[in-house]
Amino acid sequence: MKRKMKCLLYLFFLCFYPVVSLSAQDNENVQTHVVGKGESLYSIANKYKVTQSEIIRLNPGSDQKIIAGSLLKIPAKAEETVAVAAVQEEIFHTVKSGETLYRLSVTYKVPSDKIIEANPGLTAQTLKIGDKIRIPSSNVQTRAAGNEGTNVFGTTTVSTRGVTQTPKCKGMYVTEDKETLYSISRKFSVSVEELVEANPELEDGGVKPNQNLCIPYTKKELEEIQKAAAPIASHQLQQTIDKEVYQTLTIKTAIILPAASSDQAESDKRVEFYKGFVQAIDSLKSQNIPVDLYVYNVANDAESIYPILAKEELKQMNIIFAPLYEMHIKPLAMFSDENDIKLVIPFVADNSTLSENPNIYLLNAPQSYVYSEVYDNFIKQFPNSNVIILDGLTADKDKGEFINGLRLELNMKEVPTQTISGDISLDVLKSALRSDKKNVFIPTSSNSFALNKVMPQLQSLMKEYPTYNIHLFGYPEWQSYSDKSLNNLFDLNTYIYSSYYTDHYLPTNKYENSFHKWYMTEMKRIYPTPSSLGFDSGYYFLSGLEKYGKDLEYNLTKINSDKLQTGFNFERVSNLGGYINKDVFFVHYTKENTGLTRLNLEKPSK
Numbered sequence: 001m002k003r004k005m006k007c008l009l010y011l012f013f014l015c016f017y018p019v020v021s022l023s024a025q026d027n028e029n030v031q032t033h034v035v036g037k038g039e040s041l042y043s044i045a046n047k048y049k050v051t052q053s054e055i056i057r058l059n060p061g062s063d064q065k066i067i068a069g070s071l072l073k074i075p076a077k078a079e080e081t082v083a084v085a086a087v088q089e090e091i092f093h094t095v096k097s098g099e100t101l102y103r104l105s106v107t108y109k110v111p112s113d114k115i116i117e118a119n120p121g122l123t124a125q126t127l128k129i130g131d132k133i134r135i136p137s138s139n140v141q142t143r144a145a146g147n148e149g150t151n152v153f154g155t156t157t158v159s160t161r162g163v164t165q166t167p168k169c170k171g172m173y174v175t176e177d178k179e180t181l182y183s184i185s186r187k188f189s190v191s192v193e194e195l196v197e198a199n200p201e202l203e204d205g206g207v208k209p210n211q212n213l214c215i216p217y218t219k220k221e222l223e224e225i226q227k228a229a230a231p232i233a234s235h236q237l238q239q240t241i242d243k244e245v246y247q248t249l250t251i252k253t254a255i256i257l258p259a260a261s262s263d264q265a266e267s268d269k270r271v272e273f274y275k276g277f278v279q280a281i282d283s284l285k286s287q288n289i290p291v292d293l294y295v296y297n298v299a300n301d302a303e304s305i306y307p308i309l310a311k312e313e314l315k316q317m318n319i320i321f322a323p324l325y326e327m328h329i330k331p332l333a334m335f336s337d338e339n340d341i342k343l344v345i346p347f348v349a350d351n352s353t354l355s356e357n358p359n360i361y362l363l364n365a366p367q368s369y370v371y372s373e374v375y376d377n378f379i380k381q382f383p384n385s386n387v388i389i390l391d392g393l394t395a396d397k398d399k400g401e402f403i404n405g406l407r408l409e410l411n412m413k414e415v416p417t418q419t420i421s422g423d424i425s426l427d428v429l430k431s432a433l434r435s436d437k438k439n440v441f442i443p444t445s446s447n448s449f450a451l452n453k454v455m456p457q458l459q460s461l462m463k464e465y466p467t468y469n470i471h472l473f474g475y476p477e478w479q480s481y482s483d484k485s486l487n488n489l490f491d492l493n494t495y496i497y498s499s500y501y502t503d504h505y506l507p508t509n510k511y512e513n514s515f516h517k518w519y520m521t522e523m524k525r526i527y528p529t530p531s532s533l534g535f536d537s538g539y540y541f542l543s544g545l546e547k548y549g550k551d552l553e554y555n556l557t558k559i560n561s562d563k564l565q566t567g568f569n570f571e572r573v574s575n576l577g578g579y580i581n582k583d584v585f586f587v588h589y590t591k592e593n594t595g596l597t598r599l600n601l602e603k604p605s606k
Contacts, residue, residue: 355574
């Protein structure tokens with residue numbers, strides 16, 4: 001209750017105090033805007049056709065953070081301000097974009113019916129841009145400098161003698177496409193009836209895009225303001241505001257994961273991802289970023305997703321993280337599109353729903369995207385090299401598709417390749433070496449058996465030919481193998497491609513240390529590391545939503561991801577479609593450094 005009262009006092013203070021300051025000091029016309037859920041400084045500036053710097057000038061600190069439900073002072077453009085002159089009988093006004101009959105009645109302090117009487121045939125529906133209408137002279141105020149009660153549109157005024165009036169509106173809100181009375185009432189926690197009462201023009205025409213609406217205080221809020229405002233001096237109120245962060249925007253987040261399963265690998269993936277995700281939310285809350293988390297379990301069958309989608313609260317989400325099963329992608333994609341909810345798909349690489357849904361974010365790019373990036377940058381990393389493909393180490397050639405594509409690319413660039421099948425004796429490996437080129441060995445399998453089979457032979461080869469330039473090139477799955485295998489990768493001057501990077505060798509690995517303290521257990525060595533993916537994706541998207549709101553997709557590259565272990569480089573698949581994470585890089589295991597080195601593909605090392 002105490003915090004709520006402080007929030008209400010904050011709104012009350014914003015409605016009154018800034019007007020005195022601006023009128024007395026700058027004599028500048030402003031209007032106020034109630035920050036809507038998901039709005040950013042960029043989108044608000046666009047709505048009012050002003051620059052972000054102009055808003056920041058009137059609202060110091062707004063470049064760092066704006067909060068839903070709070071008020072921003074918006075400069076009124078010169079051509080849109082009402083040029084009221086001291087006319088004896090009446091004045092004429094040319095209707096501008098976004099103006100309504102109600103707005104004009106508030107601006108000139110003339111009842112709407114009086115304006116209609118002065119302009120036969122005029123109604124709220126027939127008023128249009130460019131119309132020149134007559135404003136009756138009764139109660140028209142001039143805006144000469146020094147007027148005590150200068151009226152600023154959308155803001156209750158206060159006289160310089162300190163006599164306050166009870167506010168009616170928190171501020172003005174510019175409507176967007178497809179918004180309804182109901183959706184706006186939900187956004188600002190007021191009733192439809194209260195909205196209509198504050199905006200009489202809504203009774204006939206309903207909500208239109210780019211319409212200026214008065215967002216009223218509820219009766220309960222007004223009662224509490226009136227009770228609390230009188231005994232508190234302005235400097236005390238300012239101190240309260242400085243100490244309390246007024247926040248009404250809570251990021252509603254859903255995560256849909258499989259129910260308990262007899263498949264241990266699947267269960268581990270689900271649990272680890274969730275653990276990392278919860279840590280991300282805790283990290284955000286420590287930064288005063290509120291998140292409401294809704295968790296749902298879904299069975300391994302196509303129909304089990306529909307009871308979850310039928311839940312009313314799911315329609316109120318800002319973002320959903322799901323699914324693990326490919327069969328649930330299509331219904332989830334349709335749901336996110338219908339309800340304008342962002343859908344992040346962590347594991348599945350199916351991109352069939354991306355083409356016409358801008359709300360989908362695919363974290364795990366299809367192999368065709370990944371391979372294409374790796375081929376191009378392999379040639380940049382190893383120009384004019386001697387590539388030796390090690391075939392037949394195991395019956396499982398799980399990287400056959402990758403190898404076939406790489407061969408084609410290398411042949412097109414005239415990079416020499418050799419293939420060793422079956423026997424990988426030391427003599428066979430010696431015969432494949434070139435003294436004048438980098439020698440890059442690539443197995444056709446990513447499994448641990450193939451890796452452990454080839455490593456001793458290559459280590460012997462490097463000891464016998466210490467002056468030769470020898471490398472092992474391999475796969476992201478190698479990150480999840482035993483410490484012994486990983487240590488050997490340093491001896492072999494190894495490169496792998498990956499979209500996930502965790503330096504397990506650094507003793508100061510903050511995330512792993514934090515994970516251990518939270519759960520009193522070590523992270524599972526699974527590729528991709530689900531706990532890291534849970535933390536990174538949660539932190540990236542939720543912090544991005546808090547900062548950019550509905551403009552998230554336009555600011556994906558601006559989200560701070562310095563501390564993340566997962567690479568995020570989203571590219572849109574089409575003008576109307578969603579996004580695929582195409583971030584791929586090389587990881588270099590080298591003795592020259594104390595740990596692994598991540599090499600961004602656009603800047604390969606020499």
